[in-house]
Amino acid sequence: MLSKRVVACLDVRDGHLAKSVKFVNTQNIGDPVEKAREYYLDGLDELVFYDITASSDKRNIMLDVVEAVASQVFIPLSVGGGIRSVADATDLRLAGAEKINVNSAAVARPDLINECSEAVGDQNIVLSMDVRRVQVSSEQPSGYEIVINGGRTPTGRDALDWALEGEKRGAGELVVNSIDADGTRDGYDIPLTSAIAEAVRIPVIASGGAGLPEHLHDVLTDGKADAALVASMVHYGDYRVSGLKQYLHEQGLKIRMSW
């Protein structure tokens, strides 16, 4: 039986680790390579790097970070942020990224998903979506809307509809990130996660809002997620990856416990 995954997300800006709260006021919290190694040795199942570098001339720093991490961390490495073309995806793959996350650029030009999944294999393309809660309307029947550009720009696109389109276009996995929950540590958006996980047949990684071990448990059970993404709760030392996994294991979830 497949284990539920604990995934840590490291936001990287100009080669440094940052963590945003509701996507503003990012704080620098250390060296991404060191942090990645620490989590790997502590039993992390998968690592996501999100490049939030604003200026394009500093983009290559990310390739160096990915390369450095890939030579020390022998678990799947997923990278996202600012991927606009197959060339961007290929560069990151060659640097050592296993999976490529597409986000805003795919909303603007959905063919990007098809092109990338054709180029590097659909199992390696992750559609990462930032979602906010809205009034149920004919345009957004699920009550969730896709937002882009780090949560700043609403698109009018229904989140559930976009998830299904992403799957059809060849995404191999979804990251569902709740903008409302992100950084609050109040728990994942369970209804959002389960609505999407039940509608698609590809794995779903829940993101945004983790603050307590119970939150991971809830989203991996009620939320139907295949993986739970954590950030601040481990970055600031409040919890350890191994501790979270031990807790989930004790709650009866199938978790990888030897590493």
Place this chain on the structure above:
Amino acid sequence: MTWILDYDAGNLGSVKRACTEVGLNAEFSAHPDAVTQAERIIFPGVGAAGSAMRSLRERGLDTALKTAIASGTPVLGICLGMQVSLDYSEENDTQTLGLIGGRVQRFKLNRPELKIPHMGWNEVRVKQAHPVLAGIDAGDEFYFVHGYFPSTTAPEHALAVTDYEDDFTCALGKDNYIGTQFHPEKSGRVGLRLFENFARWDGVWRPHEASTQNGGDDNAE
């Protein structure tokens, strides 16, 4: 020299990095001469069976691999590199290398909550002891990403199984060839151990002995 077959311009850096980590000096090659003269061969794979086989044939690597295997060179196939070692793959309806009898099929799952591809960490249960699988303990998990799975014609070629609705063969071997469906290069410490084992393996393995050591296996003759 250990050569990593780079026959389809895939992302094979992770395989090389894992080799480096365990002190196995390995380089990429897509040349048949490298294969026939290799000390060891790692045969990874990305993409689909159809294009992989085309690429192998165009480069003459299909014949070179058969020559190397016949001469006793230890070969480690990973994921698609393992799958194309069987006779046939349902993926792109492809005739594959036929190094080991068997076929590769698409998962057909009944339980709706099980996703395809089978992606993530899952337990590997060793059924027959093998030098390359030494040190894998009960409960150890490896990283998988695949929508197709192998089954060998002869049960004695199946070395380990993993459960995804049903058990499927996740490691197979014959003589100096061993292949895994999982990705040891992405499987943490236990995965690195497998590369370490492979680096030391002389290419000798027989199902009889192994199953006896293992306390007997129903499938082995």
